[in-house]
Amino acid sequence: MKTEVLNPFPVTTYISNIYFCNxxxxxxxxxxxxxxxxxxxxxxxxxxxxxxxxxxxxxxxxxxxxxxxxxxxxxxxxxxxxxxxxxxxxxxxxxxxxxxxxxxxxxxxxxxxxxxxxxxxxxxxxxxxxxxxxxxxxxxxxxxxxxxxxxxxxxxxxxxxxxxxxxxxxxxxxxxxxxxxxxxxxxxxxxxxxxxxxxxxxxxxxxxxxxxxxxxxxLGKIAEEDYSPFIKKHFGNSKRTISDESIVFILNWTCRHTYYTQYLCNQVFATGKSKIELSDTQLVCKAILNQEQMIFFQYKKLLTADQWLLLIAMAKEQRVTQPYSHGFISKYKLKSSANVKRSLESLLEKEMLYSETTSDETYYEVYDKFLMRWLERV
Ligand SMILES: Nc1ncnc2c1ncn2[C@@H]1O[C@H](COP(=O)(O)OP(=O)(O)OP(=O)(O)O)[C@@H](O)[C@H]1O
Ligand SMILES: [Mg+2]
CATH class of the missing domain: 3.40.50.300 (P-loop containing nucleotide triphosphate hydrolases)
Incomplete structure (x- = not known):
């Protein structure tokens, strides 16, 4: 399928096999x-x-x-x-x-x-x-x-x-x-x-x-060794370059979560620059968080103070395996394990947090990766 698009990182729908990674x-x-x-x-x-x-x-x-x-x-x-x-x-x-x-x-x-x-x-x-x-x-x-x-x-x-x-x-x-x-x-x-x-x-x-x-x-995340050359190739196809440092930063900042990676790449591409350096990419990240912050403030209004504090703690840790441990509770000045349990359940139900159980652990993360990046600066 030969479909030419203006931006090779679609974020709304599937366009064609050319823009699909692995x-x-x-x-x-x-x-x-x-x-x-x-x-x-x-x-x-x-x-x-x-x-x-x-x-x-x-x-x-x-x-x-x-x-x-x-x-x-x-x-x-x-x-x-x-x-x-x-x-x-x-x-x-x-x-x-x-x-x-x-x-x-x-x-x-x-x-x-x-x-x-x-x-x-x-x-x-x-x-x-x-x-x-x-x-x-x-x-x-x-x-x-x-x-x-x-x-x-x-x-x-x-x-x-x-x-x-x-x-x-x-x-x-x-x-x-x-x-x-x-x-x-x-x-x-x-x-x-x-x-x-x-x-x-x-x-x-x-x-x-x-x-x-x-x-x-x-369906898990796309591996770094697949995503990285995919991003480079699509900048290259439009006669642009993106530094390796930028790509590493993008994949790390978005935790390789497809939508957020696609969105960030879309916005970096949209700058129109022919040579993308790390500082350009970081500026785009900042702009994205600024765009989204009105929504993030709304989330805050919809959550209780305890839930909000727990969400910030989760964002700062990125991934938490022991949310009821004394270390985690005291580090973020949370109230008690019973209180954390209540907030955790509610945040999971609201899909603000994501949890997965692997063969050896259960972990928790903030679902929305842009929200996570914004919260970790709070
Ligand atoms: N392998 C891929 N390569 C490039 N872009 C992709 C890939 N997979 C998905 N995308 C893009 O990422 C965005 C999110 O993907 P998609 O809508 O398929 O996710 P989803 O899991 O169905 O989301 P939701 O849970 O909201 O239904 C879309 O713009 C899609 O085109
Ligand atoms: Mg879907």
Whole structure:
């Protein structure tokens, strides 16, 4: 795909394979799963690159294996009806209603009285369905998936922000989707979500329908030996240079967290300078923190004084493994381990803090890396 962009470090969406760094192992696994009928559940911290990975995976399998792909981000859906509508609209986007499969799809959903209109600006089809009662809702979801499966071509369906189904008033959604998934012969699914705790509950709790239904994939940070040459190359492609010191600084300052690294690189590139030195990079970091500080002040208002103090302590340490230890509590003048526990739980729930358990420890970090850099100066 040859898409020229002004800035080679996109921060909003996946642009093309050219601007995507590595993830080769993950792409291989996703491809293998799609070719072998294995479903995948994708876990990762926020903003690490889950959606980008799915788009990149689609780019590869559509090109190399001619597998059809369908992606929906259900974050904005509130119930099964909106889920069905989003799925149907995406089917029409891939198989336009005037063409063979699109036409057949329209016929297949006739009992739900589809009304098709076209967006006046973009021309994309917009569907409305008459699915009011709960039985019809379930039936419509089942029929749509059955229709897709009946087309007999391999299809990968990625459902992003999948944890949103736990918010639907229809509490049978998990069981319904799980049972549909079991009946599919040509469709493999990738479930992905940014709410780690909810996603883990959905897929790793033995009492829930999706338990042991998918291969779990954990998406970590991009390695320094991959990110570093990637950054250098993209400055080089635009006939600019960036010093090695700057790159080391960028990857350290953002803790190699994809979104923050991309954003900082984007802003360094946006300076327009043809030769980037460490001092230029540091100036950009300062400017970013200045831009963001209004939001950071808002956070302060929303937290209790104890929570705010704990957040500052976590930021200054960068990574904490023993938040209840006497050393940590006294160093930052926190009240007591019980008080830290309460604040910690609340900050984790609000996703201001991130926690991960490895084979030998559990650690805590401030989730937003720009906030972390700002707090450590407080
Ligand atoms: N491997 C990569 N190389 C370059 N840019 C990437 C890579 N992965 C992700 N990005 C970019 O980083 C930004 C954040 O990635 P993305 O939106 O995919 O993260 P996410 O994990 O889905 O976030 P969220 O938790 O908010 O849904 C996007 O602009 C994306 O294009
Ligand atoms: Mg995402």
């Amino acid at each position: 993830r080769e192992l993950e792409i291989e696994t996703l491809k293998k799963n799609a070719q072998n009928g294995l479903h995948t559940s994708l876990f990762a911290q926020r903003r690490i690159g889950k959606t980008g990975l799915i788009k990149h995976f689609f780019y590869h399998i559509q090109k190399e294996n001619e597998i059809k792909c369908l992606y929906i981000d259900i974050f904005s859906t509130q119930n099964q009806t909106e889920f069905t509508k989003m799925l149907s609209n995406e089917i029409f986007r891939i198989f336009p209603p005037g063409k063979s499969i699109g036409k057949k799809f329209l016929e297949a959903i006739q009992s739900f009285r589809p009304v098709l209109s076209y967006d006046s600006l973009s021309g994309t089809p917009e569907l409305s369905l008459d699915i009011a009662d709960s039985k019809t809702k379930e039936k419509s979801i089942e029929e749509i998936f059955r229709f897709l499966d009946k087309q007999q071509f391999p299809l990968v369906i990625a459902i992003d922000e999948f944890q949103q189904i736990t918010e639907y008033p229809e509490k049978n959604t998990e069981a319904l989707l799980r049972s549909i998934m079991q009946q599919m012969q040509h469709i493999t699914f990738v479930f992905c979500g940014s709410h780690l705790r909810l996603m883990s509950e959905l897929f790793h709790n033995a009492k829930r329908p999706f338990y042991a239904s998918c291969q779990s994939m954990y």
